[in-house]
Each structure stands twice: as structure tokens, then as C-alpha cells.
Amino acid sequence: MDTTTIIEQIQARGERITLSRRLVIDALGHTHEHLTINDIQGHIQAQNPAHPVSDTTVYRILQWLKDLGWVSQTDMGQTGIVYALMSDPCHHHLICLTCGATITIEDAAFVPLREQLSRDYGFEVRVDHMAIYGQCAQCRQEQSHSCQ
């Protein structure tokens, strides 16, 4: 779904669309990566230097989009907190606690878990992104060489 469609859907719900809101949505829609506040600011700065959006407003717009269910928020640990459009194709990250590497994985791995949580608890998982911490293959190998 492109950002124009998203904006139309938001408008159809009676929400007011301003230039600032459009710019934040465009920044999120421009990539499938997950963006920090700084990433969003940087993208707006690069794409539309004539209309900077203050930190305050970016925070308020992200809160509004989260409340509407259009944006997810994820704590990526060292990287900080990142945001993404829920409409993006789903993917997730494995984050290595030893070397900090992030491994992108498809959503398919989570489908069985989601089905189970829905079946057993009636709980509907509503994130387009999950961050899973642990240790990557390389670091596991290196650690096994030392006398641990």
C-alpha cells in the first residue's frame, strides 16, 4: 500500500491531514526499514528542507499514528526506538547481544506462534515487527573457542 492510499484512508476516518503529517508518513513509507526519530527528521530535511517539522510534532504525529493503529514502535536496544508503517510487508529482526548484528527474518516464522496465541488466549498480535535478542551463529562459535 502506498502512502497516498494510507493518507486517503486516514482522511476517510475524519482525521485532519496537514503537511507535517504527510511528510512523516512519506518518510515512513519511503523505505521498508524501521526508522528512529532522527531518521524521520533526516528524511524530511532531505526531501523537503523548506518545511522542517519540530521534534515535538514528530513525537505527536507518531503517537497519533500509533493510536490509529498505522504505526508500530519497537525497542531495538542499542539502536534505540524505531517506528514503521504497519502496512509494510512484515519482517523482524534477530539482534545479537554479543556483536550487535541484526539479522532480518521473514514474518513466516511467526505465523504459528500468532495462531497459537490467538487460539489459546484470544490475543491478536498487532505488531509488524518484533525484535528478538540472543546470540548469532558466529558469536556462538567464537565463544565456544574460549574456555567458557
Next chain:
Amino acid sequence: MDTTTIIEQIQARGERITLSRRLVIDALGHTHEHLTINDIQGHIQAQNPAHPVSDTTVYRILQWLKDLGWVSQTDMGQTGIVYALMSDPCHHHLICLTCGATITIEDAAFVPLREQLSRDYGFEVRVDHMAIYGQCAQCRQEQSHSCQ
């Protein structure tokens, strides 16, 4: 595993054990819940008012325990960041984005996922706690009553 055993194991690794460190470990070991910095401070205050531990030191001790792999850190959203001993019996939380309810679930639900990530990516998940965001059964039901 009780906290005495944990402390012995840490000591066996050549780490220095101080009263402050013992108190933080005791606070974490006293419950199977996940504790915020304030929870830890509060527990120390209640159990051992004669030896308060400064915020600075609690942060440093938690960082140290995380590096050693004895403590997990989880972002619980509104509740803030919580810590728990990795040796505790594993459990996880479903957090409702609508009403804020937290539902505790057993670790068993995650075993297949962990096995798959280990098999497919060589990645070893190392958390004793995962926070999963979504919407609980009751809020799903209530929302379906309105014209959404």
C-alpha cells in the same frame, strides 16, 4: 536456582561480590516478576534500609549482570524497562495496546520458534522474557461492537 547459588557462580567466575551487588541480586531473586529500577530500589529500601544503593550503582550492577548473561532487560512499553534474573522459570507477557492489560504466558509457546531460529539461522535466543504487543480478547470483542 536461589540467589545464594547465583552469587556463588558469579564468584566462581572471578567477579567481586559486594553488598550492593548482593542486594540487587536478592531483589531480583525475591520474585519471579520483572522489576523496574524503582522496584529494585524499593525492595532494597524495604529489606535493608541501612544500606541504600544509589541509582548510579543499580544501573551499573544491572549492566554488569546483563553482560554476564544473568539478567534480561525488556521494554514493557508504558510500564517502562524491566529486569529479571535469567535463571527464573521462564515466562512472557502479552501486552494489550488498547487496555494495557498484561497476560502472563508460559514459555512453552516459544519453544518451536526458538528451535526454528536455531535451525534456520544458527541464532540462539537468549531472553527469559519477551513482550508481545497486540490486542486482548476483551478489547477485540468491544471494538467489534462499534462501527469500525
Next chain:
DNA sequence: TTATATGCAAACTTTTTGCACGCCC
């Protein structure tokens, strides 16, 4: 004795709030 842990104070980062002004519908 000696390296390491701690407390205090201050700095720093990130996020939130109050209020006057400006803009979308």
C-alpha cells in the same frame, strides 16, 4: 596493598507539556 566498586553531582539524551500562534476544513 591494589584494583575495583561506589556515591555524588552534573551532564546528557529522550520525551513531554504549556501556551501563543497558525493553518486545515
Next chain:
DNA sequence: GGGCGTGCAAAAAGTTTGCATATAA
């Protein structure tokens, strides 16, 4: 025109750092 969104400045919350002192081994 009226209500809602925005920017600025300041505050608040959470976390980190430097340095002198205290303590475990």
C-alpha cells in the same frame, strides 16, 4: 471562523560520566 495542529521554550524523566572515596580480595 472555529477548532485543531504546530513551534518554541522549558520541564521532566531516564540514564550516563568524572572524580574522589571506600571496600573486597
